[in-house]
Amino acid sequence: MIREEPAFKIKNGNFPLFVLHVHTTDMDKLKSELETRLTQTPDFFTNTPVVLALAAIADSGVTPDLADLVTFMRTHGMWAAGVLGGSAEQRQAAMQAGLGLFPDAPSRRAQPQPEVPQAETQLAKTQPETPLPPPTKQPELPGLDATAIEDEPRKEATGSGRETPQPAAPQPTTMIVDKPVRTGQRIYARGGNLVVLAIVNAGAEVIADGDIHIYAPFRGRAIAGAQGNENARIFVHKLEAELISIAGCFQVFENGVPENVRGKPAQIRLDGTRLIFEPLPE
Template sequence: MQNSLTRKPIEIKISTVVAVAVILHEASTSALETALKEMTAGTPDFFDDEFAVIDVEPISEQKLDWASLVPLFKSFGLNPVAVRNARAEDHADISAIGLSLDVVSKPRQEIEIPAQAAAVAAPAAAPPAPAPAPQAAGHMPAMVIDTPVRAGQRIYARGADLIITASVNNGAEVIADGSIHIYAPLRGRALAGAMGNTEARIFAMGMEAELVSIAGIYRTFENGPPALAANQPVQIKLIGDSIEVSSVKTTG
């Protein structure tokens, strides 16, 4: 009887969900349907109900019929859950049909060229760059986001730390395999050490988070964030199986 009284009716753990990327090169629904028929060759379980992230970067300037795309993919055994690289003007339509806005980028490597030159693509025939020197133990590259992360957006720094120089708003989610550094208030959800790195940490200039997680251990703040020193940045780390939130004392 004691177990039935103490057992939680629901348990939630943070998990990294694997999804296939569906990269669109055509905006026409009929053209996409024809391509899917050719790809699956009539095999009903070709995709086996896999989650799918729709990447529209190759046709980012074209208008898509979002309402017809979802049932089309579902009819072929793909379950769209998010859209990547969508136009800002399409965000409302995408959210209206129940899809998330996914912002995922390759982690940055160390940059040794001027910022002005970084925007110039290397020629296709350029020789391969020499392999980078081995990284120091524990070092991870960083993905940098310079704009606010808005409600409904999800950013994942795969294999990297995540640095955000603007606010993370309510309803937004930021994820990193390494640590997360937010040089602004954290109001949404932040998940560090997504692939199990228990040494990962979360740093923020202001603590108003809905949920934080490190290596799958999470903590929510239904009753508000913990009482901390005013005007102090915070750090969030894993101590055993518990999430600790503390002020980062600075010297003046």
């Protein structure tokens, strides 16, 4: 008997999205500034899904007219897919406007400290207090954060006296592209870094959840930290970009990139919500 295929399947998806961080409840001001930005790149956001981040206005006590904002965005080719953050009233207004609700990132809660038996407490007080040595710091290398090395977690002893090994943390993957990225082509390094060894032409787009390294002329669009990694960086051998974006903060170059890095090796990083362009040694 031939098994009939189901009419649909539901699977998890992981897609890079632009995030529009709303910093004001004045929708007229927001639409005016947004229209100015969109007229600079009339075709870039065509049919592009966008998430509205409302965290900055969550405590304002104001519920903006999101339905009107959604209509305005669609006239400029931007399709609001949902909202992130916001107050209960704002999220309710978003649902009434036909928007989805993206879950907030789970906050880290302090773990309760285990109770120490009285005997162990008294024993601990008899031990001399020796300050721990400062954590070792990794050298700062391109594309790597200089982070402190934490002490190894304690290993639980088994009944045989052997230590139970701790599972290794998953390492980010790296996608390597050694062919030119053509106009209209899009490459996405999901969950890791992207290394491009050939030219990225104008109109091409390279995306990574981590860092982006381009060891050739770069004339297209680069989107690093696509899933919100604000520590992501972009390293370019020859910067002639159309657009640079890190963790949803982007900059369009209608009149070319900044003079101090134009056509030169450079790195781009995020400072708050501002993109910083720094030249690299040639």
